[in-house]
Amino acid sequence: MKNFKLHLFLVFFICLALRLQADDGYRLWLRYDQISDPEILENYQANLRTIAFLGEGEIFKTAENELLKGLNGLLTQKTQTVSTQTEADIIVGSIGEDFSFLSTVADENPDNKKEEAFIIEGFEGKTYILGTDERGVLYGVFHFLRHLQLQKPIEDIRISQAPKLKLRMLNHWDNLDGTVERGYAGFSIWNWHQLPEFIDKRYIEYARANASIGINATAVTNVNANSLIFREDYLEKAAALADVFRPYGIKLFLTARFSSPIELGKLATADPMDPKVQQWWKEKTAELYEKIPDFGGFLVKANSEGQPGPQEYGRTHAEGANLLADALAPFGGVVIWRAFVYSEEEPVDRAKQAYDEFMALDGQFRENVMVQVKNGPIDFQPREPIHPLFGAMRKTPVMMEFQVTKEYLGQGTHLVGLSNMYEEILQTDTYQFGENSTVAKVLDGSLTNQKLTGMAGVSNIGTSRNWTGNLFAQADWFAYGKMAWNPNSKSDDIFEEWAKLTFGHEEQVVQTVSSLLDRSYEACVKYMTPIGLHHIMGPGHHFGPGPWVSEMSRADWTSVYYHKADSEGLGFDRTVTGSNALEQYHPMLAAKYENMETCPLPFLLWFHHVPWDHELSTGNSLWMQLVREYYEGAEIVSHMKEDWENLQGMVDEERFEHVLMHLEIQEKEAKWWRDACLLYFQQFSKMEIPADWEQPEHDLDYYESLTFPYSPGIRPRW
Amino acid sequence: MKNFKLHLFLVFFICLALRLQADDGYRLWLRYDQISDPEILENYQANLRTIAFLGEGEIFKTAENELLKGLNGLLTQKTQTVSTQTEADIIVGSIGEDFSFLSTVADENPDNKKEEAFIIEGFEGKTYILGTDERGVLYGVFHFLRHLQLQKPIEDIRISQAPKLKLRMLNHWDNLDGTVERGYAGFSIWNWHQLPEFIDKRYIEYARANASIGINATAVTNVNANSLIFREDYLEKAAALADVFRPYGIKLFLTARFSSPIELGKLATADPMDPKVQQWWKEKTAELYEKIPDFGGFLVKANSEGQPGPQEYGRTHAEGANLLADALAPFGGVVIWRAFVYSEEEPVDRAKQAYDEFMALDGQFRENVMVQVKNGPIDFQPREPIHPLFGAMRKTPVMMEFQVTKEYLGQGTHLVGLSNMYEEILQTDTYQFGENSTVAKVLDGSLTNQKLTGMAGVSNIGTSRNWTGNLFAQADWFAYGKMAWNPNSKSDDIFEEWAKLTFGHEEQVVQTVSSLLDRSYEACVKYMTPIGLHHIMGPGHHFGPGPWVSEMSRADWTSVYYHKADSEGLGFDRTVTGSNALEQYHPMLAAKYENMETCPLPFLLWFHHVPWDHELSTGNSLWMQLVREYYEGAEIVSHMKEDWENLQGMVDEERFEHVLMHLEIQEKEAKWWRDACLLYFQQFSKMEIPADWEQPEHDLDYYESLTFPYSPGIRPRW
Structure with missing residues (x-):
C-alpha cells in the first residue's frame, strides 16, 4: 500500500513535469x-x-x-x-x-x-x-x-x-491559398481546401478563445478580396466555419470583392446602378443566407490599393456600399465599408484623403452600413494621431479598425504591448461634441446616438502552435477583446490580468511581464519612428528600417514623401503652411498640434518640418532629441531582455527560451533601426552622434544594401 | 490523510484525462x-x-x-x-x-x-x-x-x-518563403526569416523523430532551388539548423541551383568548364564548410522542368555534377544528382529519357557523385514499374528517391500506406546480376560494390501540429525510415509496429490500424489508376481526376499523352510496336511485361494499348475489368471507414474524429475518381457500367468543369 501511494506520487509529479516541460x-x-x-x-x-x-x-x-x-x-x-x-x-x-x-x-x-x-x-x-x-x-x-x-x-x-460596443470583430487578412497578408504567426488557420468536411480542432478553440474575451464576429477572408469565396463550394466551406462559430456566439462575415458580378457572375459590369448587378448581389446574398442564416454581412475594401470599386463607374463609395446594403437588408445583414482609401493620383497629402472622401458622403449611406476607419489617417504606423473622421462623421456609424497583427510594430518577433496604443487612441479627445468627446465615446454611440457600434481588430492569429508566433502577441489579442468590450479599459489592468492568466501568480513574474508590456510600446515607437516620424520602413514587406526608400510606383509609398528630410530639417508640414491636414480636426484639437513650440513631441514631425538645430521643449536640438530617443528605445529593449532573463526558473523552460530568443532578435533589430535611421538622417543634419556612445556597427551603404525577398506577410502574387 | 490520497487519485485521473482528450x-x-x-x-x-x-x-x-x-x-x-x-x-x-x-x-x-x-x-x-x-x-x-x-x-x-544503406535522407521540397511544393501538411516548418536566432522547438523534435528511425541526412530546401540559400545570411541560417541536427547524428544537405554563380556571384556564365565558375563554387563551398564543418553536400535538379543546368552550355550532366563534386571533395562532401530529367522537346516517350541520358554517362562521374533515381520512370505515379536505371547503371552509385509526401496518392486527405509501395519496388527483381537481383540489393551496394549507398524520401512534414496533416501519413514517414535502414523490411511488420507505437496494444485497434494501412495502397491505385493507368490527374496541382487534360504547355504534361484512349482501346504501347521503353529493362524482366496476354494486370496499360473488348486473364473484358477495379477501390475505402468507426471509444476522441473526417473525404473522392474516369473513358469504349451498380452522381461535363485554383502544394510563383 505504501508502494502504491509512492506510485501515485510519482505519477502526479510526472504529470506535472510533463505539463511544465511542454508548455507550448x-x-x-x-x-x-x-x-x-x-x-x-x-x-x-x-x-x-x-x-x-x-x-x-x-x-x-x-x-x-x-x-x-x-x-x-x-x-x-x-x-x-x-x-x-x-x-x-x-x-x-x-x-x-x-x-x-x-x-x-x-x-x-x-x-x-x-x-x-x-x-x-x-x-x-x-x-x-x-x-x-x-x-x-x-x-x-x-x-x-x-x-x-x-x-x-x-x-x-x-x-x-454589458459590452459597450455591439460588433466586436476580428478581421483576418487571410487568403484562400493559405497565406496571410501581414501575418507573422505562420500561415492561415483556415484550411479552405479541406473544408467543409474536415473541421480542424483549432477552429473550435479559436471560437472559444474569442468568445472568452467577448468577440462576437469575424471576417475570415482578406480585404484584398477574392470573388471565389462566393462560388457555391466555397460558400459551403464558409457555412461549415459558421457552424463552428455559432455555438460560441460568433457571427461570420466575408469580404466582398466589388467586381464579383464580373468575375463570378460573368456580367459585363459591376456598376452599382446596373439592375443586373443589383440582381446578382441580391441572389448571391439570398444564397448565402440560405446556407448561413445568421450571416453577419460584407466587409469591403473598394477603390483602394488596386481593389475594384464603384468609382470605376463614376459612382460614389456610398452608392457602392448601398448596393450591398440593399441586398443584405432583408436578412438583417450589415455592410462594413472601409474608409482606408486614397487616390491613385496622389493629388494631396495622403493623410487627408479619406476624410475628404467620406465627409462628403455622410448621410448618404443606408442604415445598415458602417464605415470602418483605421485609428490614424495613414496606415497603422507605430504612432499616429487619431483619424479626423472620428466624431466628425456623425450621420453614419463609424467603426474603429485597430491592428492586432504588427505590420509596422515589429512583426513576428518584437514584444510590443499594443494595449497602450489602443488606450492612447481611445482616450484621445476629439472635441467634436465639446470637451471629453473621446474616441471611445464616439465609438460607443453615446454621442452620436448610433444604433450600430463596433470595433475591428486585424487578426494576429496563424498556424503557430501558440496562435500568435510571438508569445507576448497573445496579450494583444486579449487586450483587443477587452478594449472592444469596453473601450475605456485600462491597459495596466489588462497587462496584469493577462500576466496572471498566462504565467501564474508569482509576484516577480507578474510584475516583470506587466512591465515588459507596459514599457514596450513607447520603446518601439522610439527605436522605429520617434517624435512623430512615420512610414520609413522597408518597402513592400515593411520589415526593418527604410528611410531611404524613394523609388516606388507611387510617391506616397516611399519614405521620403513622409519624412521630408533635407538640409534644413525634418518632418511633414501639415499646418496651414503645408498640406493643412490639421484643418480636418476639431479646432480645439488642431490647436494642440498647430504650433511647433507647443505641439506634443510624439506628434511634432507628423505635423511640422522642424529645423535640425531647433531647440525643443526638452532643451535638446531636434537632432539630439532624435538621437536620444533612438538610443533610449534600443536601451529599453536591452533592459527588457535583462528583466526577462531574471525570470529563469520561474517560468517553464519552453516559454522562457521562446521569449528570450525573440527578445534577442528585438534587441538586435532595435539597434538596426536606430543605426540605419540615424546614419540616414545624419546625411542631412550633418550633426554628430556623441562620440562616447555606442557607434553604428556598419555604414549606411550596408544598411541600404540589405534585402529580404522572402520576408513574411507580403501580398499574394495573383 | 485519506483525503490527501483521494486528492492524489483525482490529480492522477485528471492528468490521464487531459492526456487522452488532448492527443493531437x-x-x-x-x-x-x-x-x-x-x-x-x-x-x-x-x-x-x-x-x-x-x-x-x-x-x-x-x-x-x-x-x-x-x-x-x-x-x-x-x-x-x-x-x-x-x-x-x-x-x-x-x-x-x-x-x-x-x-x-x-x-x-x-x-x-x-x-x-x-x-x-x-x-x-x-x-x-x-x-x-x-x-x-x-x-x-x-x-x-x-x-x-x-x-x-x-x-x-x-x-x-547495422543499416544497409549509408545515406538515409529526407528531401524537403520547401521554399524559402515558407511554402512547400507538393506539401500537404500545412507549410514549411523552417522559419528562415527568424533563423538563425529563433530555434523553433520543432526543429529539435524533428531531428529526434528522424534519428529514432535511423534517418541521418536531410536536404532542407526544394530541388527547384533558390540561389539565395548561398547568400551569407542564409548560410548562417542553415548553419543554425545544422547545429540543431548534429547532436542527433543528422547531416545537413542543401539544394544547389546550377545558375547560382550568375545570380549570386554576378558572373556572366555558369558553364562548368569556366575557371571563374569553378572558382566560385570552390570558394562558396569553402565558406559553407567554415560555417558547417560536417556539411553533407549538394542535391541538384538540373536541366529538368525549367531548372538551369550544364546542358545550357553544351555540357553533360556528368560535367555539371563533377563541377560541384570537385568543390566538395576536399571536405568529404557528396553531390547527389537527380536523374529526374526529361527534354524540353519531348522527342521520345518521357519514360525512356532518363535512362537514355544517364546510361551514356555511366563511368564519367566523380567518386563523390551519387545519382538519385525516382522509383519509377515517370513521376511518383500511384503505381509504376521500377525505373530501368536500377541495376543497369553500375559504375555510379545509384540512390533511390521515394515519395513520402503524396503528390499523386491522395495528398493530404487519403489514408494510403506507402510502405506497400516501397516494398513492391524494393523487392522487384531487376535480373541485372542474375536472378534475385532485387532493387533492394542494387541499392545496398552488395551487387555493384559501391561504397556510397543511399535512399531519399521526399518529406511529408509540415506545420500541422501532428507533422503530417493526415495522421496516418505519420506511418509513411516511419515506414520510409525503416526501409532506408533495411530495404528488405516487411510492410506487415512495419504496420503492426507503427499501430502499437501510435495507438497502443488493444488488439482490435492494432488489427484495424494495420489492416487499414495494408489495404489502402491497392485501394488507392484501383480508384485512381487501375491496370497500369498513370498520369491522369488534375493539371498543375495534381489534385483529383483529370483524364481529359489535353491542353498543357507540353504534351507530356497532359493525360491523353499517357492513357491514349481511343475508340479501339486504352493504354500506352511501350513494346517494340510502340515506344519500346521495354528495351531498357533486362530481357528477363522485359519478358514479363512484353506480352499483352501474360503481362501482370497492374502494369498492363503501362506497357500495352489494349482493345476495350479484349478478354483479360480474369475473364473480364478490359472495360469490365476497369469498371470492376474502380468500383472495388471505392468500395474498399467505404469498408475502411466502417472499420475505423468500429474503433470509437477505443481511440481517444480527438484522433478518432480527425481520422474519420479524412476517411469521409477519401470515400467521397474515391467515388469522384471512379465516376469521372469511367465517364471519360466510356466516351471511347461506348460500353456500359452495369445498370444495377451505383451510377455516377454527375455527368462528365460537371467533373470536367471543376476547378481548384488554390489546391495546396503547387509550385511557387517566382
Whole structure:
C-alpha cells in the first residue's frame, strides 16, 4: 500500500513535469490548471461543488460545458450538475424577476437590460451567473472562470457588465491559398481546401478563445478580396466555419470583392446602378443566407490599393456600399465599408484623403452600413494621431479598425504591448461634441446616438502552435477583446490580468511581464519612428528600417514623401503652411498640434518640418532629441531582455527560451533601426552622434544594401 | 490523510484525462506513456532501475538523455545514473573487446564492425546497449525504447543491427518563403526569416523523430532551388539548423541551383568548364564548410522542368555534377544528382529519357557523385514499374528517391500506406546480376560494390501540429525510415509496429490500424489508376481526376499523352510496336511485361494499348475489368471507414474524429475518381457500367468543369 501511494506520487509529479516541460502556449489565457493558493483552492472547492443550469440553447450549452471544464480543471474536483436551485452552489440562468432578490438585478443598472449583458453575484452562500441572453450567460461564465483563475474572493462577488460596443470583430487578412497578408504567426488557420468536411480542432478553440474575451464576429477572408469565396463550394466551406462559430456566439462575415458580378457572375459590369448587378448581389446574398442564416454581412475594401470599386463607374463609395446594403437588408445583414482609401493620383497629402472622401458622403449611406476607419489617417504606423473622421462623421456609424497583427510594430518577433496604443487612441479627445468627446465615446454611440457600434481588430492569429508566433502577441489579442468590450479599459489592468492568466501568480513574474508590456510600446515607437516620424520602413514587406526608400510606383509609398528630410530639417508640414491636414480636426484639437513650440513631441514631425538645430521643449536640438530617443528605445529593449532573463526558473523552460530568443532578435533589430535611421538622417543634419556612445556597427551603404525577398506577410502574387 | 490520497487519485485521473482528450498527434511514435500491461511494467521497473553510460560526445549525450526520458515515461519511475557496470542494470557503451563475453560481440557478425551499428543483449541480469560509434549507440537506444513500448521481453534480448544503406535522407521540397511544393501538411516548418536566432522547438523534435528511425541526412530546401540559400545570411541560417541536427547524428544537405554563380556571384556564365565558375563554387563551398564543418553536400535538379543546368552550355550532366563534386571533395562532401530529367522537346516517350541520358554517362562521374533515381520512370505515379536505371547503371552509385509526401496518392486527405509501395519496388527483381537481383540489393551496394549507398524520401512534414496533416501519413514517414535502414523490411511488420507505437496494444485497434494501412495502397491505385493507368490527374496541382487534360504547355504534361484512349482501346504501347521503353529493362524482366496476354494486370496499360473488348486473364473484358477495379477501390475505402468507426471509444476522441473526417473525404473522392474516369473513358469504349451498380452522381461535363485554383502544394510563383 505504501508502494502504491509512492506510485501515485510519482505519477502526479510526472504529470506535472510533463505539463511544465511542454508548455507550448496553445492554451492561451484559458489555462484551467489547479488554483495555486491552497487556501483559496480549499474555499473554492468547498463552495463550488454543484451547479444548476437553468436555460437552454446552443450557446447556453457551450457555457455549460465551459463552466464544467473550467471548474474541473481549476478545482481538480468533479463538479456536480443538479436540477434545482436549492441543491446548487452555482446557478446559471437568465437575468429576470426570478432573481429580483439579487442586488444586481434589483438595481437600476441599465446594463441589465442590454443584449449580451451578465451579472455575477454571491448571495446567501450561492453564486449566481445570469445573462440577459445566451451570449450574456457565456460571457458571464468566462468572466467567472477568469475571476477564479485570478484567485479573487467569491463571497461578496458583485459584477454587472454589458459590452459597450455591439460588433466586436476580428478581421483576418487571410487568403484562400493559405497565406496571410501581414501575418507573422505562420500561415492561415483556415484550411479552405479541406473544408467543409474536415473541421480542424483549432477552429473550435479559436471560437472559444474569442468568445472568452467577448468577440462576437469575424471576417475570415482578406480585404484584398477574392470573388471565389462566393462560388457555391466555397460558400459551403464558409457555412461549415459558421457552424463552428455559432455555438460560441460568433457571427461570420466575408469580404466582398466589388467586381464579383464580373468575375463570378460573368456580367459585363459591376456598376452599382446596373439592375443586373443589383440582381446578382441580391441572389448571391439570398444564397448565402440560405446556407448561413445568421450571416453577419460584407466587409469591403473598394477603390483602394488596386481593389475594384464603384468609382470605376463614376459612382460614389456610398452608392457602392448601398448596393450591398440593399441586398443584405432583408436578412438583417450589415455592410462594413472601409474608409482606408486614397487616390491613385496622389493629388494631396495622403493623410487627408479619406476624410475628404467620406465627409462628403455622410448621410448618404443606408442604415445598415458602417464605415470602418483605421485609428490614424495613414496606415497603422507605430504612432499616429487619431483619424479626423472620428466624431466628425456623425450621420453614419463609424467603426474603429485597430491592428492586432504588427505590420509596422515589429512583426513576428518584437514584444510590443499594443494595449497602450489602443488606450492612447481611445482616450484621445476629439472635441467634436465639446470637451471629453473621446474616441471611445464616439465609438460607443453615446454621442452620436448610433444604433450600430463596433470595433475591428486585424487578426494576429496563424498556424503557430501558440496562435500568435510571438508569445507576448497573445496579450494583444486579449487586450483587443477587452478594449472592444469596453473601450475605456485600462491597459495596466489588462497587462496584469493577462500576466496572471498566462504565467501564474508569482509576484516577480507578474510584475516583470506587466512591465515588459507596459514599457514596450513607447520603446518601439522610439527605436522605429520617434517624435512623430512615420512610414520609413522597408518597402513592400515593411520589415526593418527604410528611410531611404524613394523609388516606388507611387510617391506616397516611399519614405521620403513622409519624412521630408533635407538640409534644413525634418518632418511633414501639415499646418496651414503645408498640406493643412490639421484643418480636418476639431479646432480645439488642431490647436494642440498647430504650433511647433507647443505641439506634443510624439506628434511634432507628423505635423511640422522642424529645423535640425531647433531647440525643443526638452532643451535638446531636434537632432539630439532624435538621437536620444533612438538610443533610449534600443536601451529599453536591452533592459527588457535583462528583466526577462531574471525570470529563469520561474517560468517553464519552453516559454522562457521562446521569449528570450525573440527578445534577442528585438534587441538586435532595435539597434538596426536606430543605426540605419540615424546614419540616414545624419546625411542631412550633418550633426554628430556623441562620440562616447555606442557607434553604428556598419555604414549606411550596408544598411541600404540589405534585402529580404522572402520576408513574411507580403501580398499574394495573383 | 485519506483525503490527501483521494486528492492524489483525482490529480492522477485528471492528468490521464487531459492526456487522452488532448492527443493531437504531435508525439508521433515516440509516446513514452506508462507501459499498459501491469506485469510487464513491473518486470521492467524491477530490472531497469540503474544505467551506466560509458561514453561521451554530443550524440552519445543525446542517447543518454533520450534513454532517461524514455524510461522515466514508460516505467513511471526515476531511473538512476550510476558510474560503474557493477551497479548498473543497463550498460550503454561501445561494442568492443570489453564486452567480448556477449554473444553478439563475440560472434562473427560482420555488422558489428560497420558504422552506425548497434547490439542489444541481455546477459546475467543486465542489458547491454552498445554501438560501433555514437550514432550506433543512439540508434540502439531508440530501438531498445521501442522494444519496451512494444512490451517485448528483455530477459533474452539479443539484437544486432547495422543499416544497409549509408545515406538515409529526407528531401524537403520547401521554399524559402515558407511554402512547400507538393506539401500537404500545412507549410514549411523552417522559419528562415527568424533563423538563425529563433530555434523553433520543432526543429529539435524533428531531428529526434528522424534519428529514432535511423534517418541521418536531410536536404532542407526544394530541388527547384533558390540561389539565395548561398547568400551569407542564409548560410548562417542553415548553419543554425545544422547545429540543431548534429547532436542527433543528422547531416545537413542543401539544394544547389546550377545558375547560382550568375545570380549570386554576378558572373556572366555558369558553364562548368569556366575557371571563374569553378572558382566560385570552390570558394562558396569553402565558406559553407567554415560555417558547417560536417556539411553533407549538394542535391541538384538540373536541366529538368525549367531548372538551369550544364546542358545550357553544351555540357553533360556528368560535367555539371563533377563541377560541384570537385568543390566538395576536399571536405568529404557528396553531390547527389537527380536523374529526374526529361527534354524540353519531348522527342521520345518521357519514360525512356532518363535512362537514355544517364546510361551514356555511366563511368564519367566523380567518386563523390551519387545519382538519385525516382522509383519509377515517370513521376511518383500511384503505381509504376521500377525505373530501368536500377541495376543497369553500375559504375555510379545509384540512390533511390521515394515519395513520402503524396503528390499523386491522395495528398493530404487519403489514408494510403506507402510502405506497400516501397516494398513492391524494393523487392522487384531487376535480373541485372542474375536472378534475385532485387532493387533492394542494387541499392545496398552488395551487387555493384559501391561504397556510397543511399535512399531519399521526399518529406511529408509540415506545420500541422501532428507533422503530417493526415495522421496516418505519420506511418509513411516511419515506414520510409525503416526501409532506408533495411530495404528488405516487411510492410506487415512495419504496420503492426507503427499501430502499437501510435495507438497502443488493444488488439482490435492494432488489427484495424494495420489492416487499414495494408489495404489502402491497392485501394488507392484501383480508384485512381487501375491496370497500369498513370498520369491522369488534375493539371498543375495534381489534385483529383483529370483524364481529359489535353491542353498543357507540353504534351507530356497532359493525360491523353499517357492513357491514349481511343475508340479501339486504352493504354500506352511501350513494346517494340510502340515506344519500346521495354528495351531498357533486362530481357528477363522485359519478358514479363512484353506480352499483352501474360503481362501482370497492374502494369498492363503501362506497357500495352489494349482493345476495350479484349478478354483479360480474369475473364473480364478490359472495360469490365476497369469498371470492376474502380468500383472495388471505392468500395474498399467505404469498408475502411466502417472499420475505423468500429474503433470509437477505443481511440481517444480527438484522433478518432480527425481520422474519420479524412476517411469521409477519401470515400467521397474515391467515388469522384471512379465516376469521372469511367465517364471519360466510356466516351471511347461506348460500353456500359452495369445498370444495377451505383451510377455516377454527375455527368462528365460537371467533373470536367471543376476547378481548384488554390489546391495546396503547387509550385511557387517566382
